[in-house]
Amino acid sequence: NLAVRYRTGGFARPGHDRPMVRAVDDVSFALHAGETLGVVGESGCGKSTLARAILRLEPIAGGSIRLDGREMASAQGAEIAWLRARTAMIFQDPYNALNPRMSVGETLGEVVRVHRKAASLENRTRVLDLMALVGLGPELVDRKPRSLSGGQCQRVGIARALALEPELVIADECVAALDVSIQGQIINLLIDLKAKMRLALIFIAHDLTVVRRLCDRVAVMYLGRIVEIGSTEEIFTRPKHPYTRALIRAIPEMDPNRPLFQELLPGEPPSPIRTPAGCAFHPRCPEVMQICRDGPPPILSTAEDRNVACHRFPGAGVP
Ligand code: SF4
Ligand code: MG
Numbered sequence: 001n002l003a004v005r006y007r008t009g010g011f012a013r014p015g016h017d018r019p020m021v022r023a024v025d026d027v028s029f030a031l032h033a034g035e036t037l038g039v040v041g042e043s044g045c046g047k048s049t050l051a052r053a054i055l056r057l058e059p060i061a062g063g064s065i066r067l068d069g070r071e072m073a074s075a076q077g078a079e080i081a082w083l084r085a086r087t088a089m090i091f092q093d094p095y096n097a098l099n100p101r102m103s104v105g106e107t108l109g110e111v112v113r114v115h116r117k118a119a120s121l122e123n124r125t126r127v128l129d130l131m132a133l134v135g136l137g138p139e140l141v142d143r144k145p146r147s148l149s150g151g152q153c154q155r156v157g158i159a160r161a162l163a164l165e166p167e168l169v170i171a172d173e174c175v176a177a178l179d180v181s182i183q184g185q186i187i188n189l190l191i192d193l194k195a196k197m198r199l200a201l202i203f204i205a206h207d208l209t210v211v212r213r214l215c216d217r218v219a220v221m222y223l224g225r226i227v228e229i230g231s232t233e234e235i236f237t238r239p240k241h242p243y244t245r246a247l248i249r250a251i252p253e254m255d256p257n258r259p260l261f262q263e264l265l266p267g268e269p270p271s272p273i274r275t276p277a278g279c280a281f282h283p284r285c286p287e288v289m290q291i292c293r294d295g296p297p298p299i300l301s302t303a304e305d306r307n308v309a310c311h312r313f314p315g316a317g318v319p
Contacts, residue, residue, distance in 0.1 A: 003062040006059070022224045039051075046224040103141065105142060108160055150178050154186055217230065227243055230307070242285050244308075280296070
């Protein structure tokens with residue numbers, strides 16, 4: 001039931017507070033060691049905010065985040081440090097995520113040194129091990145980001161994320177800025193690493209083809225909520241929620257008659273500022289019923305491996 005809310009920018013009407021945005025609204029899921037959860041949805045649906053909230057980089061408005069059974073939603077000081085040592089993030093833009101003045105060796109060495117207090121010799125060995133882990137040769141150790149390719153920069157970003165052997169890694173659109181061929185290499189690397197390291201990985205993406213290759217389960221978000229969750233196989237072959245169905249049908253394939261997403265889902269793109277009443281998806285839903293305007297469908301709970309929040313599937317959402 002994690003919630004993140006913030007006030008919108010701009011001016012409030014006299015006598016009124018600025019409206020609250022429910023960026024993440026009653027979101028629940030469980031993630032196990034070695035498992036990769038894809039989080040998909042259009043931009044603005046709350047994917048990145050959810051990721052940042054889990055790492056305590058956003059103010060939490062309600063709910064719970066438990067890592068190894070320890071409550072992190074209200075964690076302070078030393079507990080936040082405990083969380084930081086066990087989690088890491090891989091960012092979208094591999095160039096900007098790195099310090100341009102630091103070499104690969106310095107970037108990775110710093111993380112190892114700060115957290116492990118390792119002597120410089122061990123530090124050097126560890127840096128080269130990390131580089132090897134992500135497929136970077138030792139000859140690149142003194143290179144600065146500007147003399148690396150986008151793919152190499154992202155490998156450095158991944159090595160940095162893995163430096164402390166985290167239990168949970170969150171990758172937010174980490175291949176979106178890369179060329180398609182490089183994307184494939186980075187995805188192969190992640191597939192390799194998740195098996196090797198038993199990482200729990202949250203992979204945020206809008207490209208469903210990539211999600212299908214990498215993820216064990218998929219959560220579909222719409223306006224701050226998870227509207228459907230299930231195994232990758234289930235979501236791709238038997239999507240239930242009308243929004244998920246539109247996302248899947250719009251995946252680029254060799255089919256020249258493939259409908260565009262905009263054709264499948266005409267109407268306003270969602271705005272979290274004025275969330276529609278009832279089911280938030282109802283103004284765009286091709287299968288809308290009266291009940292959808294009257295009240296929201298059930299919220300999905302943590303316990304479910306497979307579920308959908310939609311009035312078309314009564315009984316769904318009940319733990
Ligand atoms: Fe569509 Fe109704 Fe289901 Fe919402 S609850 S997705 S409006 S059918
Ligand atoms: Mg984002």
